[in-house]
Amino acid sequence: MKSMASSNKRGSISGTVIKEDLKRFWPVPVISLIVMLASGSLLLMILHYSHSEVEYFIRKCADCENIGFIAALIILGCGLGLTLFRYIEYDRSALMVHALPFSRKTLFISNYLTGLIMMAVPLFICGLTLLPWGLSFAAMLKWFCISMLSCVTMFSITVLAAMLSGNTPMHIFNTGLLNMLGLLVLATLELHCARFLYGFNGDTMERLINNSMPIMALFGSAEAKVVVFYLILTAVVTAAAYLAYKLRPVERTGDSLVFGWTRRFLLVIVTFGGMSLFGFFLNSVMGSSKDIGMTGTVALGMVIGFTVTFAVMSIIIYRTAKIFNRKNMITCAVTAVLCVAFVCAMAFDITGFASKVPELQDIKTASASIYEPQGTTDQRFEPALFRGVGVGTEVSYDGIASSDVSSTVFTEPANIESVYHIQKIIAMRKDIDMNTDFTATPFYYDFADSFTMTSGKKMVRKYTISKATYKDIEPYLKSLYESKEFKNDYKLTNLKGTITSIDYSYSGSGMHAVPTNEYAGLIRALDKDFAARTFEQEKKDTGNEFEIQIGKDDGLCVVSVKKTDKYTKAWLNSHRSLF
Amino acid sequence: MIEVRNVVKKFDGVKALDGLNITVENGSIYGLVGTNGAGKTTIIKNIMGILKPDSGTIRIGGEPVFEMEEVKGKIGFVSDDLYFFPGYTLKEMGSYYSGVYPRWNNERFTDMTKNFALDMKKKLSSFSKGMQKQAAFILAMSTMPEYLVLDEPIDGLDPIVRLKVWKYIINDVAERRMTVLVSSHNLREMEGYCDHIGIISKGRMVIERDLEDLKSDVHKVQVAFREPQEHAYEDLNVLHYEKRGSVDLIIVRDKKEKVEEVIGRYRPAVFDMLPLSLEEIFIYELGGVSDEIDGII
Numbered sequence: 001m002k003s004m005a006s007s008n009k010r011g012s013i014s015g016t017v018i019k020e021d022l023k024r025f026w027p028v029p030v031i032s033l034i035v036m037l038a039s040g041s042l043l044l045m046i047l048h049y050s051h052s053e054v055e056y057f058i059r060k061c062a063d064c065e066n067i068g069f070i071a072a073l074i075i076l077g078c079g080l081g082l083t084l085f086r087y088i089e090y091d092r093s094a095l096m097v098h099a100l101p102f103s104r105k106t107l108f109i110s111n112y113l114t115g116l117i118m119m120a121v122p123l124f125i126c127g128l129t130l131l132p133w134g135l136s137f138a139a140m141l142k143w144f145c146i147s148m149l150s151c152v153t154m155f156s157i158t159v160l161a162a163m164l165s166g167n168t169p170m171h172i173f174n175t176g177l178l179n180m181l182g183l184l185v186l187a188t189l190e191l192h193c194a195r196f197l198y199g200f201n202g203d204t205m206e207r208l209i210n211n212s213m214p215i216m217a218l219f220g221s222a223e224a225k226v227v228v229f230y231l232i233l234t235a236v237v238t239a240a241a242y243l244a245y246k247l248r249p250v251e252r253t254g255d256s257l258v259f260g261w262t263r264r265f266l267l268v269i270v271t272f273g274g275m276s277l278f279g280f281f282l283n284s285v286m287g288s289s290k291d292i293g294m295t296g297t298v299a300l301g302m303v304i305g306f307t308v309t310f311a312v313m314s315i316i317i318y319r320t321a322k323i324f325n326r327k328n329m330i331t332c333a334v335t336a337v338l339c340v341a342f343v344c345a346m347a348f349d350i351t352g353f354a355s356k357v358p359e360l361q362d363i364k365t366a367s368a369s370i371y372e373p374q375g376t377t378d379q380r381f382e383p384a385l386f387r388g389v390g391v392g393t394e395v396s397y398d399g400i401a402s403s404d405v406s407s408t409v410f411t412e413p414a415n416i417e418s419v420y421h422i423q424k425i426i427a428m429r430k431d432i433d434m435n436t437d438f439t440a441t442p443f444y445y446d447f448a449d450s451f452t453m454t455s456g457k458k459m460v461r462k463y464t465i466s467k468a469t470y471k472d473i474e475p476y477l478k479s480l481y482e483s484k485e486f487k488n489d490y491k492l493t494n495l496k497g498t499i500t501s502i503d504y505s506y507s508g509s510g511m512h513a514v515p516t517n518e519y520a521g522l523i524r525a526l527d528k529d530f531a532a533r534t535f536e537q538e539k540k541d542t543g544n545e546f547e548i549q550i551g552k553d554d555g556l557c558v559v560s561v562k563k564t565d566k567y568t569k570a571w572l573n574s575h576r577s578l579f
Numbered sequence: 580m581i582e583v584r585n586v587v588k589k590f591d592g593v594k595a596l597d598g599l600n601i602t603v604e605n606g607s608i609y610g611l612v613g614t615n616g617a618g619k620t621t622i623i624k625n626i627m628g629i630l631k632p633d634s635g636t637i638r639i640g641g642e643p644v645f646e647m648e649e650v651k652g653k654i655g656f657v658s659d660d661l662y663f664f665p666g667y668t669l670k671e672m673g674s675y676y677s678g679v680y681p682r683w684n685n686e687r688f689t690d691m692t693k694n695f696a697l698d699m700k701k702k703l704s705s706f707s708k709g710m711q712k713q714a715a716f717i718l719a720m721s722t723m724p725e726y727l728v729l730d731e732p733i734d735g736l737d738p739i740v741r742l743k744v745w746k747y748i749i750n751d752v753a754e755r756r757m758t759v760l761v762s763s764h765n766l767r768e769m770e771g772y773c774d775h776i777g778i779i780s781k782g783r784m785v786i787e788r789d790l791e792d793l794k795s796d797v798h799k800v801q802v803a804f805r806e807p808q809e810h811a812y813e814d815l816n817v818l819h820y821e822k823r824g825s826v827d828l829i830i831v832r833d834k835k836e837k838v839e840e841v842i843g844r845y846r847p848a849v850f851d852m853l854p855l856s857l858e859e860i861f862i863y864e865l866g867g868v869s870d871e872i873d874g875i876i
Contacts (some may be wrong), residue, residue, distance in 0.1 A: 015678070016678030024664065024665075092658075092660045095660060096663075099629055099651070099658070100651070101650075101652035101681075105646075106648065251624075
């Protein structure tokens with residue numbers, strides 16, 4: 001070891017490699033820059049947009065909602081990863097380059113560094129060309145950094161794919177697979193959970209899926225934790241790529257995958273994905289077959305998907321049609337056992353997910369969708385308006401999205417007990433409800449609830465339930481709706497932000513503005529009606545007579561005035577002279 | 580010195596090199612010969628640090644070679660399977676090598692290019708295979724290597740170019756004590772230039788000797804006795820035996836004196852000792868090792 005260290009004194013970065021890479025692969029960044037300019041600054045020069053249109057266009061560019069920019073980032077990230085390390089995929093080039101006086105460390109670092117330079121330069125130039133169109137320097141820098149991180153993440157993943165692949169077609173395939181691995185795994189898991197786990201709430205999974213691709217995640221939110229996640233991911237992937245290069249058996253060049261374990265891993269993971277997708281696809285096409293039922297169509301699809309995917313992937317990976325050998329059959333059997341074990345674990349709910357009801361004494365807070373959302377025009381139940389965040393912003397309490405529940409967090413014991421009883425009833429009836437597609441029946445009810453335990457743990461569920469189950473939980477829904485806690489939560493006096501206007505309208509008439517000095521009186525009347533309204537009135541009294549639109553600096557709150565709302569109607573009658 | 584000690588390299592569980600040992604002394608030209616698939620290219624790739632042996636050690640000038648930039652910087656290499664960057668000219672490749680090899684000699688590069696009459700500004704991809712081999716040789720020699728490793732270097736070259744190639748090699752061996760390891764199937768040419776020979780088969784070294792020693796130790800003997808002698812060759816290391824009428828044709832690996840003494844005991848009617856060419860030695864030495872050769876003999 002001493003002699004090794006003493007004789008390997010040259011630096012880890014080779015200027016010659018970088019210079020040569022720049023000389024050979026300059027078209028990749030240049031093409032990306034042309035694409036960005038053609039869909040950015042140059043396009044603006046040609047189109048003669050108005051000031052507001054330019055502002056909108058630039059915002060779209062900065063948010064990476066410009067298709068040209070997205071394409072350029074993919075070309076830079078994946079294209080450079082595919083070209084810079086291409087030499088390791090051909091026998092002759094691998095032989096020549098590895099015979100040169102470079103260690104793999106020097107080759108890796110120098111080529112990787114060239115990739116960073118080739119990404120940074122066109123992105124920075126493109127950013128500079130956006131400045132004359134009104135993009136601030138700070139916004140440009142932010143765009144540059146996020147774009148750079150997106151590109152580097154894709155680049156690192158593509159480099160890792162290069163280190164694992166033995167030839168170019170497999171490198172391209174693995175680049176696509178690894179770049180979308182998070183998305184594909186999460187989407188496949190969501191399909192399984194949604195199908196097999198009664199009560200599964202996919203909101204968290206949806207958020208993860210939306211953040212599973214660097215461009216989508218980083219430009220979508222640019223939250224610090226997302227940025228940190230992608231920085232760590234990039235570092236880990238780069239380290240893995242470096243390690244793979246150090247261990248890469250050059251004699252495997254030309255094979256599909258150079259490491260034996262990756263062949264089996266790829267077979268298992270792609271077969272699992274193919275099996276799942278085919279199973280759920282057949283289910284969506286055939287629906288619930290009369291002969292074999294919903295579970296039967298899924299199972300049939302999975303068997304076909306497994307067989308086809310395993311056979312095709314075996315042919316691709318081993319580059320031969322002779323796949324029926326002992327070794328591959330063992331892999332097939334192991335894959336089949338793993339797949340069956342997973343599907344059975346989900347189908348038979350071995351964790352007891354669907355039957356779970358928390359202990360009453362362990363519950364700290366509870367939340368439930370106590371008001372049927374379908375068919376209502378009342379925007380009173382828009383939680384964002386009561387929380388001081390913009391309308392449309394997802395307000396989530398105890399893990400349930402605002403679109404699913406009223407977002408009231410119940411802390412009173414009586415209300416917690418009501419949610420607990422609802423959960424207990426639904427869990428008891430799961431065997432009847434979970435295998436029926438209620439969306440095809442005249443009545444179905446979407447219900448969601450959540451619990452936060454004293455230990456801090458959360459339990460979140462989302463159901464589509466039958467009419468019979470609904471009838472059983474209705475008394476508890478009524479109790480929750482009429483509770484002081486719920487009514488207080490949606491009192492209009494609790495609206496956040498400043499009210500800028502109140503308009504009143506009724507069928508066949510236009511909008512009538514309410515004078516500012518009358519706002520308080522009208523809101524008091526509306527709140528009194530809401531406080532007095534029963535669950536039955538809320539449900540049945542859907543023939544809204546009037547509509548009150550409360551304009552706020554952060555959105556519009558539309559409140560329906562029902563036939564039974566006597567206080568509001570009395571207020572309107574007494575102020576008829578105003579309209 | 581190039582030292583290969585007990586190197587094992589497996590491909591898919593099959594041993595391509597099976598405990599191979601090679602010693603190439605400084606300033607010598609070592610010819611590595613063997614049948615197709617014997618492991619010549621595999622050991623060269625291991626010596627060049629392209630492949631990593633599964634076990635065993637490879638040292639060049641006392642230093643391990645795998646992943647060692649400085650050691651690799653002292654080795655010039657001409658592969659059987661040539662590769663140049665796409666679209667590059669010889670001048671551009673030379674420029675690249677000059678940044679890579681610390682002892683690159685541009686004057687030699689220019690001189691050799693002129694001597695071999697190659698167009699420096701023409702794309703290497705447009706060169707014939709033989710011209711590409713010359714270009715690779717020029718590049719390797721211009722790095723002023725302490726060690727030169729050549730894998731089938733003269734295949735596809737015309738006799739005049741071959742002479743030029745050998746002239747450059749021999750000059751550098753004489754002037755700079757360059758150490759050369761060359762693998763080839765052209766045994767006649769190896770016989771003319773190499774001072775050491777290693778014959779490998781199935782990944783193992785069959786025989787590794789000074790060429791003169793080797794040639795003086797293996798003899799083709801024609802013998803005829805007046806009376807049949809059943810045990811006449813018992814004390815000799817017979818590589819091959821053949822009876823042609825009353826004359827025995829034997830290939831013996833033993834000192835000349837010993838052969839004369841052993842056969843002389845039986846007072847033969849005919850006794851001729853003929854020198855063997857390297858090609859014959861190769862064939863007869865491998866006759867006992869390689870099944871392919873058995874068929875030929």
